[in-house]
Amino acid sequence: MAGPSEQAATAGGGMGPLAAILAPERPRLLLAVALRVVASVASLVPFVAIYELARELVGGAPDNSRVWTVAGVAVGAVLVRFLFQDLAANVTHAVDMDIQLRLRRRMTEHLGAVPLGWFTDNNSGQVKKALQDDVEALHYAVAHAVLDLAGAIAAPIAALVYLVTVDWRLALLTLITLPVYAMFHRAKERTAGEHMGELGGAMGRINSAVVEFVQGIAVVKTFGQARRAHDTFAQAADDYMNTFGRVVRPILRLEAVSSAIVAPAVMLLVVAVEGAVFAGLGWVQPVDVLPFLLLGLGLTAPLGHLAYFVQNFMSAVAAAKSIHEVLDTPPLAAPEKPGLPDGHRVEFVDVAFSYDGENQVLDGVTATLEPGTVTAVVGPSGSGKSTLAKLLPRFYDVTGGSVRIGGVDVREVPADQLYRQVGFVLQDVQLLRASLLDNIRLGRPGATLDEVRAVARAAQIDARLTALPRGYDSVVGEDAHLSGGEAQRVSIARALLADTPVLVLDEATAYADPESEAAIQDALSELVAGRTVLVIAHRLSTIVDADQIVVLDGGRVVERGRHEELIAAEGRYHQMWRAYQSAVPGGTDETSARVLVPHGHGEVQ
Template identity: 30%
Template sequence: MSDVKALFGLIDKKNKRRLIGAVICCVLSVLCGILPYLGVWGIVTCFLNERTENLFQYVCLIAAAIILKHLLFGTGTKISHKVAYQTLGETRKKLFRKIARLPMGYVKTTASGQVKTIIMDNMEQLETFYAHNIPEIISGLAVPLCMEILLAILDIRVAGIMLIPVVLFILVGILMIIVQMKKMDEFNQAFADVSVKTVEYVNGMKELKIFAADESTYGRLSESIRTYSTVVTEWFQSCLKYVAFNHADLNSNLVFLFPLAGLMYLSGSVTAASYIMYLFMGLAMLIPLETVSNNFDYIGMNASVAKKIDEILKLDEMADTTSKAELSDHTIVFEHVTFSYGEGQPVLKDVSFTVPDGKVTALVGVSGSGKSTAASLICRFWDITEGQICLGGVPLNQIPLSDLMSQISFVTQNTFLFKKSIRENIMMGNPEATEEEMMQAAKDAVCHDFIMRLPKGYDTVIDKETKLSGGEKQRITLARAILKNAPVVILDEATAYIDADNEDLLQKALAKLSEEKTVLVIAHRLSSIKEADSIVVLEQGEVIDCGTHDELINRCSPYRDMWAAFEKSDQWKMGGVNA
């Protein structure tokens, strides 16, 4: 039941009141749909009694009922759709805001296809449920209840007979929902897995073509599709007997009511007119339950979706503070920091080092030594397991996240640009900047010239109106960082994709960006950090030495080995001939 509670918990109070109004309209619409049966009964009664003075009234009743039925149904549907779209819109906003506040661990460990499935595909299922299923289910159940009360007043015997299929229908329907909900998590997981594998397959299409992949290469996707097919088949089979029973149950009035009413008529306990009315009511009473039966599947399906959404909304956010922090300067200090991703082995172990204010500090080490992790912790993409990181003498968790990020420009090797204009992408660094400041940042990042060669210049939409190279995208992200002009700059392989022609210009731009700023640099090209004020050497998540290039060359053998390997690789030529 907690899943069903979550389903209705997504609707706010205002929209719950609107949804009640929509349900009332739909109930009245269904009742109006039954009135024509009574009108027909009245007309038949007139003919049986050979009295036609009320015939016109019954005809008017039928016409008015049909008109009111459609008016009320249209009004109820309009209201329920408004509730559905507003609820979905607000829920999507809540999910986006929530994900933005979660640790980067959630984003890193949750496949983008799975997040997309929940926010887009699964949410669309909820639209159908709120807009159609809820009004139709409630109104479909309300009508037989009202008619049962009417039959109980007219003839308790008929009411008792007609109550049997209604009660059986409700009980079997509840059992079907319980069975569905037991398998729904497995169903949704299989569906999400297919989405994830499909996204992976499409993104890797270039590699598949390059390596002439055969059908066996698509094994993971094929397996996920087979699993999904199996789960869906088992899910439908588990519900099949309940669906079959309910369809038979809804036609049981042919077995119970008609013979009983006929015997009552033959015995003289009811009139011919009453007999006909009972037949019409028996037919009309169970018709709304057909709609309910068709909508039962959606309850378990959407309750499972709502549960997933509710679980995300209840995830622990990064702890934040509203208290303003006074920074003495922009020195970064790691004090005995230990960090691990989840329950795994620590990536950083008792790490301590200082990035002095206004100085350039480099982190070096082989792949997997924890360099990028250490840089990410400064931005509080994750919270550390043990120890403390301070900025300007203040622990990071005592600085509001928005204030912390305003102090840092972070440029990584993995560039990301939004599908907006180049101008909008650069201006994200400082939305208040002028056009001249934005262009100057682009010039400093050595990207102004190639931008001006594009058909629409700075108004060119990335990846829609043009395809940029990796180096061009890298320079645009650097322009964004330059425009931000934050006092702390973190460069994680920021020049990884820069071509040789522009490397010298870009190094000058980076030097300008770093003037009078606290800079942390991560680079595999050791020549680019040779002049750093301090170099921190990491090995297997631990700091093994710290000093200038000359000091480390003399006393740190791991650094000396890395430098020798770099010089050797820098001299390598195609064919293995050294320069």
């Protein structure tokens, strides 16, 4: 429960991103601020008019002309206040809409240029947060905070200047509650800072208890320990409530006192007492106390909104920082000397790669994938096989060596040309919330329905899709709810439609049920035929007929060859094969082995 000043100090170093976002709109924001300042000053005029009318009416025979003039000025000021305040709000809301549109366009364009590996490290929720939630979080700062701050500063200053002209002594005494407010407010912040660690610890304990209770409920109920688990959670909840009450109670007392000191009723009492004393001593006329009663309340009113203002403004600062982190993501480097592959031969030449610049995931990997052959990459967990596969479609760029297609480094192939050469089917299937037709057409947007259905039949999914309420027009997540295996076959149909000569497969049947697995394997047999294929193998039975098996260990190639050759060598692959046979009941699964036996597939030339 850090106070506003602490929050502002903490976030002070993070104002740069928000300032950069607002910079192009500075002229319009300054115009809005000027309009709001005029509106704030105009809002004080009716109160001044009441004082002037009172002076006129209690001073004997009133000057009718002056009375009507003052009344007219008050009415005009009210009209100016509403007009200028409305204009200011229209300007800032227009700025807000323009900023949101510009930011979303910039981020969309930028995300289209970042390496695909970025999306592996950052899930869809994080992308949605940046594009939607963080941009929305700027609304208050842009459309409201600027105007609120301008009004909160302009009105009290204008009121104080006017009151000083009436009586400077009474004006200063009207501010007497501010030092007292500051003292209690600072004490509240100090108390909150001293105990926040204790409250955070209690929150951590209850969070852990909730997670353990939810995740372990099935186990504890099975063994008749539900009461014990409940007691643990209840104890953590009681501990949090006791800690919360002990920590928050003194803070709330100080908050109540500080807020009461500048409350309108207290300010009215202070001004009334001060005015009565001054009038009784003959220092001011009784009527001269009136403007202090009317305007004095506004001197401290902004303090009540300060915490709300700071909290929301700091949220906007954090959102701006998050947006800039997305925009600062380095894009995929554009080719300095663009080239087009000559053929479909794939070469990994002394490839090295590190995610953090320090720890090498791959080191000196060299392999050649001949056109029309299947190369499987195997190895223990953490050996770098998935990373190697991601370098071919340029999810990441190598940190050493090169990856080549048709003799050309993939970094020199324009992105649109690269993805006409390289396709991929991964374990984690991504389908858009769009029609199934459009999902498959991502592989080739101009494809006809007949062409889409042809690849769907080859992927063993056409019958399932035509049986849906709207067939291929059914929308994923609405009237099309597919199993993991069915979604995988849709992704295979998409890859078939793209018809890329080079293909990367990450064990596509890893999460499929037995019934779907056979269909996926038939679809993959269609997909790999005649292509240069790189397979990440998690189940060794699926790659026994591969033309080449590359064995990675610790980021290095330790063996390569066909299945029979590697078994005969009795090296690392032989150890993995024996371990695999021991783990799979009945030995190898011959059905799974059909994955890499494409229709019409022959020997390596």
